[in-house]
Amino acid sequence: MKNSAIGYRRISSRDQSKYSLESQEASIQGYCHRNDLELLAIFTDNGERSDTFDRPDYKALELFIKRHHPKVSYLIIASHDRFSRDFSEAFYKIKMLEQQFKLKVLAVDEAVDIDVNDPSVFTRRAFAYLLANQELLQIRKRTRDNIHYARLSGRYIGKPPFGYINAKDRNNRTVLLIDEDKAEVVRSIYRNYLAGASIQIIRQLAQQQGFDKSGNSAIQNVLNNATYAGLIKIPANGKEKERYVKGIHQPLIMESDFWLAKKRSQKPKISRSQPKELFPLRGLLQCWCGRNMTAGLSKGRRNYYPYYRCLTHNGANYNADRLHIQFETLLDAFKLTEPHNSV
Numbered sequence: 001m002k003n004s005a006i007g008y009r010r011i012s013s014r015d016q017s018k019y020s021l022e023s024q025e026a027s028i029q030g031y032c033h034r035n036d037l038e039l040l041a042i043f044t045d046n047g048e049r050s051d052t053f054d055r056p057d058y059k060a061l062e063l064f065i066k067r068h069h070p071k072v073s074y075l076i077i078a079s080h081d082r083f084s085r086d087f088s089e090a091f092y093k094i095k096m097l098e099q100q101f102k103l104k105v106l107a108v109d110e111a112v113d114i115d116v117n118d119p120s121v122f123t124r125r126a127f128a129y130l131l132a133n134q135e136l137l138q139i140r141k142r143t144r145d146n147i148h149y150a151r152l153s154g155r156y157i158g159k160p161p162f163g164y165i166n167a168k169d170r171n172n173r174t175v176l177l178i179d180e181d182k183a184e185v186v187r188s189i190y191r192n193y194l195a196g197a198s199i200q201i202i203r204q205l206a207q208q209q210g211f212d213k214s215g216n217s218a219i220q221n222v223l224n225n226a227t228y229a230g231l232i233k234i235p236a237n238g239k240e241k242e243r244y245v246k247g248i249h250q251p252l253i254m255e256s257d258f259w260l261a262k263k264r265s266q267k268p269k270i271s272r273s274q275p276k277e278l279f280p281l282r283g284l285l286q287c288w289c290g291r292n293m294t295a296g297l298s299k300g301r302r303n304y305y306p307y308y309r310c311l312t313h314n315g316a317n318y319n320a321d322r323l324h325i326q327f328e329t330l331l332d333a334f335k336l337t338e339p340h341n342s343v
Helices: 022-032 056-068 087-101 119-152 178-192 199-209 219-225 255-265 320-333
Strands: 001-013 036-048 072-077 105-107 164-168 174-178 231-234 243-246 294-299 304-309 317-319
Touching: 001 022, 001 056, 022 036, 022 072, 036 072, 072 294, 087 105, 087 119, 119 231, 174 243, 178 199, 178 219, 178 255, 199 219, 199 320, 219 255, 304 320, 317 320
Parallel strands: 001 036, 001 072, 072 105
Antiparallel strands: 164 174, 231 243, 294 304, 304 317
């Protein structure tokens, strides 16, 4: 009776491997044929990342194994970097499959009767996964560098913000174009904000115009997005500070309006500590319970008012201005009279 196997093939959206999905399938089928293995199924993840096993078809593969594991003896892959490019994740998964399901993971360049516990096998696989992990890091670095240089040249990278759509230029590179149906919504958000309208009112008006972004920060995200002013934000890194460059796309609003909105949104932080001159009795006043009273500002209808209170008795708040007047009156009552000259 033939031993049974399943196959797995993977390629990512940014994959620079020499293995196509077709060549991986052919090599898996050829390996099973040469070693007299019954190939039950081949699972395929197309466009999935290599540094995680949170992939749709790999999850289906593990579910298949759980349901048929007494029957499945081998998992065949074209190359170990098709299984994973993360060194630690790969060895963890291989160990789990071996221990839980008595299943052997094999690349097509490995013998079917290989001893996976042999130190030389471990070393050879570890070296293969280290190279795969190194390539993953190189791919990430190239991607980061390409994105950085694209932004420096004024090109927007990513999903287009509300009010724009992605298109292709003459060199088949992605460029932002204005979506006129939504652009006026963005302009009205800025107009209303600079006119002094509250975020809640702005959100209501924008939704009436077709603004479909949800969340409490949706309006603020629009106001903080330099893309609408024709700018590209260059994030800070270890060597350079955050900065903005001119984009190659057309702006929706005036750049001056963006900076005004940004300035208005940057509210100064209110210090929790209150100046000593506002509360000269702090540290002197005590509650009837013997605890020192704290000081703070209470918001009224039109202004903030100073007060003293006890942290234990939260309901007892005392107007600081009134207490200061009463304290000064008390001090006046204790003033000594002029000394009389003795005869």
